[in-house]
Amino acid sequence: MKMKNLFAVKYFLIAMLAVSIFSCDSDDPEPVNEEELITTLKVTFTGTGNTTGVVEAIFQDLDGEGGNDPVIQHPELMANGTYNVTVQFLNETENPAEDITEEVEEEDEEHQVFFVNTGVDFTYEYTDSDANQNPVGLTGTATTGAAGSGTLQVLLIHEPNKGGSGVSDGDPTNAGGETDISVTFDLTIR
16 A cells, blocks of 8 residues: 555656646746846036036945945036036946946836935936936936035936826936935035
8 A cells, every 4th residue: 555655646746847847838927127236326427518527426335235334425516507417327346347327228218317406506407218208317417506515316216107296307206116226415516
């Protein structure tokens, strides 16, 4: 009797293995797009017209949260100026550094960069868009007003509600989605 049970168990296990091997179909879920590690955010302001020079705002945290403090280079812009803006995201734990900006460009319908200023006369206008004509924010134009100081928060949001109220105008309040990175710089306008 024991021998008969062993054969039954053996055939049952073989049948289950065969079913699991050959049961893959197109309804299987797609692999999850894992969030990329962003160690560095670089915002480059290039003066246009009467505004001269190049200014960089840089956030770099190579060891991630909880380790050493990040290295931050805060921007200082000219009053009443106009700047072309480019944004770059890097993973500098890789060698060579991985340019996450390329992934954001490829998946532009799923990403948006936001610029939120507080206490300073600064506006940002998108100059890039995805296939649906919604803003992305990797390039834009910044305009400064009177001299002053405040903060500039730069956010990259994954899967924002680009049709949400104010989102296309750069207001992340109703964007939803997940924040890939959020950095607040001290902004000085001279």
